[in-house]
Amino acid sequence: MAVVGAGPAGLYAAYCAGFRGLSSVIVDALPEPGGQIASLYPEKKVYDVAGHVAVRGRELIDNLVAQVSPFQPCYLLGRTAASLAPDKGAGWAIELEDGGRVRAGAVVIAAGLGRSIPRTLPCLRPYEGRGVAHHVPWLDEHRDRDLVVVGGGDSAVDWALALASIARSVTIVHRRTTFRAHEHSVKQMYASGIRVLTDAQVVACNGVQGLEEVRVRVGEEEWALPAQALVAALGFMTNLGPIANWGLQVENRQVVVDRAMRTNLPGVYAVGDICTYEGRVPLISVGFGEAATAANHAAVGLRPGSRLAPEHSTDRDAAQLS
Numbered sequence: 001m002a003v004v005g006a007g008p009a010g011l012y013a014a015y016c017a018g019f020r021g022l023s024s025v026i027v028d029a030l031p032e033p034g035g036q037i038a039s040l041y042p043e044k045k046v047y048d049v050a051g052h053v054a055v056r057g058r059e060l061i062d063n064l065v066a067q068v069s070p071f072q073p074c075y076l077l078g079r080t081a082a083s084l085a086p087d088k089g090a091g092w093a094i095e096l097e098d099g100g101r102v103r104a105g106a107v108v109i110a111a112g113l114g115r116s117i118p119r120t121l122p123c124l125r126p127y128e129g130r131g132v133a134h135h136v137p138w139l140d141e142h143r144d145r146d147l148v149v150v151g152g153g154d155s156a157v158d159w160a161l162a163l164a165s166i167a168r169s170v171t172i173v174h175r176r177t178t179f180r181a182h183e184h185s186v187k188q189m190y191a192s193g194i195r196v197l198t199d200a201q202v203v204a205c206n207g208v209q210g211l212e213e214v215r216v217r218v219g220e221e222e223w224a225l226p227a228q229a230l231v232a233a234l235g236f237m238t239n240l241g242p243i244a245n246w247g248l249q250v251e252n253r254q255v256v257v258d259r260a261m262r263t264n265l266p267g268v269y270a271v272g273d274i275c276t277y278e279g280r281v282p283l284i285s286v287g288f289g290e291a292a293t294a295a296n297h298a299a300v301g302l303r304p305g306s307r308l309a310p311e312h313s314t315d316r317d318a319a320q321l322s
Helices: 008-019 035-040 056-070 123-125 154-163 183-191 239-243 284-302
Strands: 001-006 024-027 074-077 081-086 091-098 100-106 107-109 117-120 146-149 169-173 196-199 200-206 213-218 220-225 229-232 237-240 254-256 269-270
Touching: 001 008, 001 213, 008 024, 008 035, 008 100, 008 107, 024 100, 035 056, 056 100, 081 239, 123 200, 123 229, 146 154, 146 220, 154 169, 154 183, 169 200, 213 269, 269 284
Parallel strands: 001 024, 001 107, 024 074, 107 269, 146 169, 146 229, 169 196
Antiparallel strands: 081 091, 091 100, 117 237, 200 213, 213 220
């Protein structure tokens, strides 16, 4: 089975496939497993995953990778799935942008929101990778730095709060008066000592080797803020990328599936945020259920006559999974 996307739903789909005795190949354009959790909020806590009171994004992904590891999936990371076509024999052939090919009897598309391009400001572009970033892989990278966070949504406020006790100073710059982030988080931000500049915008970045100063316009005034790092939490522009041309039924940039997570293409399933059906709730926990549904239906499709319901996991021990 081929899994397109190495986020939570994709990793769990590969685990469920392995539990049914299927081998899997996991393809992802990002250089490491984890999807958007790994790239956008690895250090943030997630509170709505069943069985976890709170779990850091990185910890959740590490656990999922460890869970699927006994089944030895083949990871093709940093490689983009470019096209999907029926294989000459049976199943499907996925062509990769680098010329590689994956052949599989079934395909599970778990590509999240698709291809994401971070929103930015013109004055930030010259300092991309030289102090300006769109997410924070490791909080400790910003220890004792002067940090500016730009944005007014949950990501901006969450990063500012997470870094307030680590950075030398944190300033959040938002172009509006009110924040879109959760009210409780905003209250925490104002009570934390973070410098909050509203009705403000970044107009310039300065520095020789890297970022040293950020200039912010507040009303009619322009302020110079010392800054060795700036996090631009301005959101992302998303699209399906090559998946849009695979012949799938798509509505509002999502792949339409039925209750078995089947797409309009036989043997091709979609799970997680890339899929849509009436009443879907966009949660990681929902994606896990969709992944299990897709993998078990794929197992029956590849092995006609087998049971849809897998055996009880409690009937196996660790030795059987390795």
